[in-house]
Amino acid sequence: MTNALDTFVLRLPEDLHLRLRRAAEMNRRSLNSEIVARMERALTSMSAGELDDGSKFALIRKVIVLENTLEQIKMNAASD
Incomplete structure (x- = not known):
């Protein structure tokens, strides 16, 4: 190359x-x-x-974790 x-x-x-x-x-x-x-x-x-199913599921799991983290941050900010 x-x-x-x-x-x-x-x-x-x-x-x-x-x-x-x-x-x-x-x-x-x-x-x-x-x-x-x-x-x-x-x-x-x-x-x-073109990702395989395992990779797609791993990305979905990461998105869910990020969404949960974002919710926790919002809840903590609202309680302050």
Whole structure:
């Protein structure tokens, strides 16, 4: 595997280009970095659909634990 970066021209509709540029500014990164981050996030979410059942259940358990922890924090904050 190579560490070389591929360069290519990407043609975007003007309104999409403007929205991406604004998002990049809000996230304090370059337009290129914004596009790469969004593509990585999209591909990661796509591959999540390919998880085996054990991995899915483990993630569900983690979400439940986090939800319970959040509830405990809210209850503690309300009692203070």
